[in-house]
Amino acid sequence: MDMIHEAAHVARHEAARAALAAQSGSEYLTFRLGAEEYGIDILKVQEIRSYEVPTRIANAPQFVKGVVNLRGVIVPIVDLRLKLGCDTAEYNSFTVVIVLNVKGRVVGAVVDSVSDVLELSAESIKPAPEMASAVDTSFITGISSVNDRMLIMMDIESLMASPDMGLMDESH
Template sequence: MDMHKDTSPTQGRSVAGQPAVTSEYLTFRLGAEEYGIDILRVQEIRSYEEPTRIANAPHFIKGVVNLRGVIVPVVDLRIKLGCEKVEYNDFTVVIVLNVRGRVVGAVVDSVSDVLELASELIKPAPEMNTTMDTSFITGIASVGERMLILMDIEALMSSPDMGLMDSGSQSLQ
């Protein structure tokens, strides 16, 4: 039995003596901004390949890809969120997500890393009077010099304007 184990009251605990609540986020870049999404929604990360275009799809839906027998719609988050520049290069990746039982791909500029964030590092997103829907932004986290915009990717991907989920939240046939 190791008697020299560190049992200081601050180890792994918040100031109030309660266990620190942490969540893991996959961080990625869209233009100059860095975003974070719940790692539990991420199925895999793939290099970008040109999807098969679907006629009359919204401009931010690039098309579909066949992922091991599953037809997966691919959304370019850069277009959806209004990035100034949308460039496809060696860093462009597709984050494959599982949203409400449906597999969806999200194109981003690059993936940064996985961060574990304590809840006290996350501040509420500021209220903004804008025509753009910002309800999917759950908070802002400062990590060193980095400012992360945390988003509820499930809320964004299942929003009515995406057209990926029906009103019953079941996958479309």
């Protein structure tokens, strides 16, 4: 009987260690908006696509560029550069759409370019300083420094689900 208890104890210990390891390093997709580089949870990213001109929707906010048909799913396209107050939003060969899955909805986010995927530990992300800026800092979860690069960590789910975006049903 003791061997069974011992095996169960070891299994629990291994599971706890695996859970801790999974927690300690999370993967983030990094992308550029103007001069800044941002990081978002890779688990929210469904795919990355080249930019295609969406179908405009009447009375949509300026930052909602329209919708595209993505394999039968109508996906709203948000230009994060306009939403976050970047000076210019130029469309060129580097412009991409990050297709996100946010609270069960598929949403596209236009960014200047995608940089890479990084694994960051929770300790490497520092709290964002309080500052008066054009960007709504309530969606910024922290700042991380990676090889001389400053990454602004963003809670993309909260940003996309915020009421002023008008993308999510209030009941969610």
